[in-house]
Amino acid sequence: MAAVDHSLRYLRTPAAREQYRKLSLPGITHNRVQRSLARFRQLLVQTSQRRNCKLPSGESLTSTSPLAKMAKVQSILRAIFEPTYTASRVPTREYRYPLYHLPPRFHQWPHPHPTRAQLEGVDGRQGSRGRLKGLELVWLRDRREAFLIQVQGSARLQLTDGSVMTVGFAGKTDHPYSGVGKELVKDGKFRLEELSYRPLVQYFRQHPEEMNRYLPRNHSFVFFRETNGAAATGSLSVPDR
Numbered sequence: 001m002a003a004v005d006h007s008l009r010y011l012r013t014p015a016a017r018e019q020y021r022k023l024s025l026p027g028i029t030h031n032r033v034q035r036s037l038a039r040f041r042q043l044l045v046q047t048s049q050r051r052n053c054k055l056p057s058g059e060s061l062t063s064t065s066p067l068a069k070m071a072k073v074q075s076i077l078r079a080i081f082e083p084t085y086t087a088s089r090v091p092t093r094e095y096r097y098p099l100y101h102l103p104p105r106f107h108q109w110p111h112p113h114p115t116r117a118q119l120e121g122v123d124g125r126q127g128s129r130g131r132l133k134g135l136e137l138v139w140l141r142d143r144r145e146a147f148l149i150q151v152q153g154s155a156r157l158q159l160t161d162g163s164v165m166t167v168g169f170a171g172k173t174d175h176p177y178s179g180v181g182k183e184l185v186k187d188g189k190f191r192l193e194e195l196s197y198r199p200l201v202q203y204f205r206q207h208p209e210e211m212n213r214y215l216p217r218n219h220s221f222v223f224f225r226e227t228n229g230a231a232a233t234g235s236l237s238v239p240d241r
Contacts, residue, residue, distance in 0.1 A: 001048075004041045011037065085145050087138040087157040087165070095139035095160070097124050097146040100132050102170040102223040113173035117216040124215065137224055138165065144204050147215050150222040168227040175219035183217045 010016050011034045020030035088095035103109070120127040124143045127133070138157060140146040149155045149167070157165040181195045190199065204211055 084156040088160045091139045095141045097140045097143045098136040099224045101135045115219040116221045166227045167224040170223045170225040173221045177220045178218045180214050
């Protein structure tokens with residue numbers, strides 16, 4: 001409910017109206033999104049007030065919003081998720097895969113930006129040899145976890161010294177996001193209908209060597225900042241809770 005209220009407040013701003021004016025998705029207007037989210041909020045209230053509440057006949061959560069229509073066009077819909085992982089403030093034999101600060105003068109980098117492989121190496125451990133040297137924020141023990149934090153955009157980190165750190169999105173390179181799952185389907189590792197988060201995680205857990213092959217295919221690279229416990233924010237730059 002708090003996340004919905006944050007988004008509704010954003011949608012009432014001039015910046016939101018201007019953003020949707022520039023949006024080129026047929027049928028997805030500022031007014032429609034605002035009305036859909038307001039209706040979604042009403043359904044949340046109704047559900048919380050009545051035990052085992054069912055949605056009104058003929059209505060579903062997806063049908064009240066333009067998200068169903070947006071799914072039919074070429075776009076990426078993301079949900080903010082703040083998982084908890086174990087990390088270290090210093091590199092060790094166990095903790096070897098860094099998250100990085102946004103580089104100084106990043107806005108001056110020439111375009112196109114370096115790819116993921118060019119920044120951190122095919123194995124994810126070569127960042128200290130190039131542009132990212134000295135920008136390490138924390139180290140993860142699992143490359144898969146470091147990659148997932150980049151996909152998710154935020155994380156809560158239980159550090160080995162007993163403290164807790166929260167990190168959030170600070171910037172990204174100009175390469176578009178490319179789903180690793182789509183690459184696995186392309187290579188016949190999965191059927192499209194089998195694709196979901198859990199099978200992907202399980203696949204790389206069973207075949208860790210495949211990460212060097214597939215993770216670099218997502219050329220996009222995300223940088224982080226410490227958020228000191230603040231709620232994660234999405235593309236609207238408003239809290240998710």
